Amino acid sequence: MEILARLPAKSVGHCRCLSRAWRAMLSSDYFVxxxxxxxxxPGHPQLLLSPVGSSYDGYIYSWRPSGSGAVEKLMRDDFGGGETVPLTKPCRGLVLIRATDGGGYFVCNPSTGESLALPDSEAPLKMTFRRDGLELPFYRRDMALVTAQ
Incomplete structure (x- = not known):
């Protein structure tokens, strides 16, 4: 399991298709x-980049300073209008993203390229200053979206 834990997430995802036993092992909380x-x-950060202006091509990129230095195309930017802004550090591989111009909030898994649109808040004054984040309480295995206004 130690060797598999060092593979890129996309490769681990492919290994989950080998059998039910592999899927269970690679989906366990311990392995995740x-x-x-x-x-x-520490020392191996990976940054998410989204081109803006005339450089925008509809994709989000990743860059690892300690790697080859090359910027890699990661996934399509299907987050609605405006600029795409990652708001949080990864929490179990998931990133909270906000699309400007009223596109809303998304939980994104950069490893698989999948994203999920979050329902819009019913709170008034949505344009006021607020902080958003993902939380994984140590005593539970489910994640929560946290908003502080």
């Missing part, structure tokens, strides 16, 4: 935490 720990070691 181990893989996230290896992927997010």
């Amino acid at each position: 935490d181990l893989h996230a720990w290896h992927a997010n070691k």
